[in-house]
Amino acid sequence: MVMDRMQGVPVIDHYDAEKLEAGIHRFYFRAGASAFGVDHLLPLIVIKGSKPGPKLFVQSSLHGDEVQGIDIIHSISEGLSPEQLSGVLTLVPGANPSGLGQGSRYFSFLTDGFSQTDLNRVMPGDETASDAAGRFAAVLWNHLYAGNAHLFLDLHTQSTGTAYPFFVFADRRNRVVDHLVKLVPADLIANDPGEDGTVETEMLKAGIPALTLEVGAPRIFDRDMTRRGAQAIRNIMIDQQMIEGTADMLGTTPYCGDQLTSIRARIGGISRIKVELNQWVDEGQVLAEQVNPFGDVQETYVAPYAGRVASIATDPLRAPGALLVRLLK
Missing domain, CATH: 2.40.50.100 (RNA polymerase II/Efflux pump adaptor protein, barrel-sandwich hybrid domain)
Known part of the structure; x- marks a missing residue:
């Protein structure tokens, strides 16, 4: 439901892709407020196809210093029209406005002092939690993610002070995950048994196949990572018959390990x-x-x-x- 507008963009506090008409939609999603009473607003891009199909949800920067996925999301959304698409592509280029504003991995909030929480360890959160991070996570889970994903891609990088190549965490015990990860032009793939509280693991518990894509180093845009990350998303969309085309692994042969x-x-x-x-x-x-x-x-x-x-x-x-x-x- 549209509650307000920010810079002319509708502000919503619940997202339901089923209720949208085919087209390109932009929203700010309200995910609670700071101690000063200012709303946490997440940018939300929705491309709803003119034909029915799967719902693919792609998110970046749940860790606020891990920004490479923003560029990937902008790249994949550019020029993609509803007429080309079957299903719904939901894109969140900045899932942690608190961390993004501070260049920090963490969600920061005032309580009896100053607290920092890793949002990718507290999913699915709790809307009655005694801390703001747990409530924020629950709002994302219950009012942004829920009902809007058949597949979920969570875009990360390594944290400040460290770097990854193109590295994927995938719980290959899941048949769909094992299939999808083979479409990612990564350097390395880790067979991941999962970690409670992460988006990937909690999505899998909920029956939604999910991958964590670690696309390089923090706090930079790397053109090659953007190219390869966007191609990974395209390959998955092609495989799921959301768009037409032929999957391209860009000449990569990922090294797999457990x-x-x-x-x-x-x-x-x-x-x-x-x-x-x-x-x-x-x-x-x-x-x-x-x-x-x-x-x-x-x-x-x-x-x-x-x-x-x-x-x-x-x-x-x-x-x-x-x-x-x-x-x-």
């Missing part, structure tokens, strides 16, 4: 990463060193097994426990 290991700093210090993203490494190969402020090597980290480099630290300053390198086997 063991993902994070090598973390044993001490605080300045890190020197010795490997590149997506590089093959052998067991015992040096992955990283840490030096003290004088440049003296204090710790050396080696690969526990042979595999591909799935993530690296890009910020040289690493506190104890911080991620240095992640390997996929």
